Amino acid sequence: GNSVTQMEGPVTLSEEAFLTINCTYTATGYPSLFWYVQYPGEGLQLLLKATKADDKGSNKGFEATYRKETTSFHLEKGSVQVSDSAVYFCALSDGDYKLSFGAGTTVTVRA
Amino acid sequence: NAGVMQNPRHLVRRRGQEARLRCSPMKGHSHVYWYRQLPEEGLKFMVYLQKENIIDESGMPKERFSAEFPKEGPSILRIQQVVRGDSAAYFCASSPLRRDNEQFFGPGTRLTVL
Numbered sequence: 001g002n003s004v005t006q007m008e009g010p011v012t013l014s015e016e017a018f019l020t021i022n023c024t025y026t027a028t029g030y031p032s033l034f035w036y037v038q039y040p041g042e043g044l045q046l047l048l049k050a051t052k053a054d055d056k057g058s059n060k061g062f063e064a065t066y067r068k069e070t071t072s073f074h075l076e077k078g079s080v081q082v083s084d085s086a087v088y089f090c091a092l093s094d095g096d097y098k099l100s101f102g103a104g105t106t107v108t109v110r111a
Numbered sequence: 112n113a114g115v116m117q118n119p120r121h122l123v124r125r126r127g128q129e130a131r132l133r134c135s136p137m138k139g140h141s142h143v144y145w146y147r148q149l150p151e152e153g154l155k156f157m158v159y160l161q162k163e164n165i166i167d168e169s170g171m172p173k174e175r176f177s178a179e180f181p182k183e184g185p186s187i188l189r190i191q192q193v194v195r196g197d198s199a200a201y202f203c204a205s206s207p208l209r210r211d212n213e214q215f216f217g218p219g220t221r222l223t224v225l
Contacts, residue, residue, distance in 0.1 A: 004153060036216070041218060042218055043114060043115060043117075043202070043215070043216035043217045043218045043219065044202065044204075044216035045216070046213055046214075049213075089153065089154070091153075091154075097142070097144060097159055097167075097206075097214075098156040098159075098167075098170075099146075099154070099156065099214065100153070100155075100156070101146075101148075101153035101154040101155075102153045103151060103152055103153045104153065
């Protein structure tokens with residue numbers, strides 16, 4: 001079956017530091033890959049997505065590249081801000097409505 | 112445009128009681144999905160509903176759990192005779208189309224069973 005494994009947290013960074021959250025997946029076929037973000041007290045929001053190999057999703061300074069050869073979709077941001085403090089979820093969909101999520105990584109950015 | 116709303120945000124029940132979790136999808140969305148997040152795990156799909164229809168309940172435990180999405184009103188996830196293992200965060204999502212991969216999530220209901 002489908003599964004997603006992401007880097008365990010929590011992660012604590014200083015403002016303007018570089019952020020990487022690792023995500024690898026197991027799936028049959030060619031899934032679509034997603035990163036969701038959950039800010040305190042809010043629902044999960046779609047941050048970015050990629051639907052085929054070598055696609056790069058980007059949004060709000062975050063990027064992730066769909067790497068089929070390593071079955072990975074690592075999230076990166078070059079310079080984080082305090083407002084990026086949140087829980088980040090990697091997820092996949094193999095073409096239908098069922099999303100499979102990783103356990104989430106809590107990121108705290110200190111001023 | 113209001114987002115997906117869930118209530119209550121926190122729910123405490125004693126073993127054997129019933130828990131009712133409500134989800135109001137975004138305006139114009141007729142597809143609702145429920146997910147459960149157990150401690151230290153990722154969200155897991157439970158059930159997919161359209162108005163008055165259960166489309167896929169393959170992720171629902173076979174006993175004590177039920178879901179509905181009536182013609183009028185919110186979607187309800189009902190857990191009868193709760194046990195400690197039901198303690199989790201329950202998230203609802205909605206989408207306008209079935210095969211639209213973007214699901215819009217609510218803030219979740221955190222259920223604690225004493």
